[in-house]
Amino acid sequence: MFTRKTFRPATLVAVAVAAVLALSGCGASTPASSSSADNPYGLIEPGSIRVASLGDSKPYTFTDAQGKFTGFDVELFTDVARRAGVDNVVFTGQDFSGLLAAVANGQFDAGVAAIGITDKRKETVDFSDGYLAGYLTIITTKTSGINDPEGLSGKRLGVVQGTLQEAYAVKNFTSASLVRFPDNNTAVSAVNSGAVDAHFLDYEAAKSYQEQFGLVSAADIPSFDAPAGFAVAKGKTEFKEALNKGLAEAMEDGTWKKLYEKWFPGSPMPEQYLPKAEQTSSPAPSN
Ligand code: SNW
Numbered sequence: 001m002f003t004r005k006t007f008r009p010a011t012l013v014a015v016a017v018a019a020v021l022a023l024s025g026c027g028a029s030t031p032a033s034s035s036s037a038d039n040p041y042g043l044i045e046p047g048s049i050r051v052a053s054l055g056d057s058k059p060y061t062f063t064d065a066q067g068k069f070t071g072f073d074v075e076l077f078t079d080v081a082r083r084a085g086v087d088n089v090v091f092t093g094q095d096f097s098g099l100l101a102a103v104a105n106g107q108f109d110a111g112v113a114a115i116g117i118t119d120k121r122k123e124t125v126d127f128s129d130g131y132l133a134g135y136l137t138i139i140t141t142k143t144s145g146i147n148d149p150e151g152l153s154g155k156r157l158g159v160v161q162g163t164l165q166e167a168y169a170v171k172n173f174t175s176a177s178l179v180r181f182p183d184n185n186t187a188v189s190a191v192n193s194g195a196v197d198a199h200f201l202d203y204e205a206a207k208s209y210q211e212q213f214g215l216v217s218a219a220d221i222p223s224f225d226a227p228a229g230f231a232v233a234k235g236k237t238e239f240k241e242a243l244n245k246g247l248a249e250a251m252e253d254g255t256w257k258k259l260y261e262k263w264f265p266g267s268p269m270p271e272q273y274l275p276k277a278e279q280t281s282s283p284a285p286s287n
Helices: 002-024 072-083 096-104 164-172 184-193 203-213 237-252 255-263
Strands: 048-053 061-063 088-093 135-140 156-160 177-181 198-202 216-222
Touching: 048 072, 048 096, 061 072, 072 088, 072 237, 072 255, 135 164, 135 184, 135 203, 156 164, 156 184, 164 177, 164 198, 177 184, 184 198, 184 203, 198 203, 203 216, 237 255
Parallel strands: 048 088, 156 177, 156 198
Antiparallel strands: 135 198, 135 216
């Protein structure tokens, strides 16, 4: 792990430098992926968007039985990309903990995985406007006896490394023992086997695992101050603005609402992303 972490960026820089030299011929300093007339968004490969995502965050981003990426975030991003003029979107599954760094260092054009926008993360990447604001949920077995955050005291709580859940648990669930996992599937397996007592993840993914394994929710914690956004490398302003424009269009013409109803049936409808005509005068929770 240590070796890989220290070596990887250097290797990438070497590859990037080689690519620049190969493409420019004369050693000019414009990187291959920076914006230009035929590649205004500065994509790795003009005409297609490479997206770092997750294979096990159903219904946000997941792979179906055929291994194809689908889910709310996947369909929304694909729609927004099309509005920005790019039809070819290629999703790849990553561990969440490495996702933002992989976008920042140019391995991917975007990161899409219910990624909450925070000031801390903005030190690494830029974000589109927000497109989802919901809860962080603790799931457990029916027999664990954990019914609220206080019930976590002395218990083993799973979190996926690098998530807002991890940060929240470190700060607020100080009497629980945190167990860090690379992904949700591994953590939920640990709940099912009894290796941990509970797992802390996004509300809709929690709901999906509850249905699949007969688990129950012990608490829903609002995360409205960190709405999810699409992550892009810093400085790709044209790309980010095109995504924001597409996102605003998808919200205004009802596409966002249609996808929300499709993927999150029965969940309360947040107002702030609906067409303006459908928003009531009462203020939304935030953003
Ligand atoms: O902050 C929330 C947001 O309000 C919405 O509910 C979607 O999920 C969040 O962005 C939080 N998501 C976690 C995070 O950003 C975990 C992401 C994941 O597991 N894919 O760390």
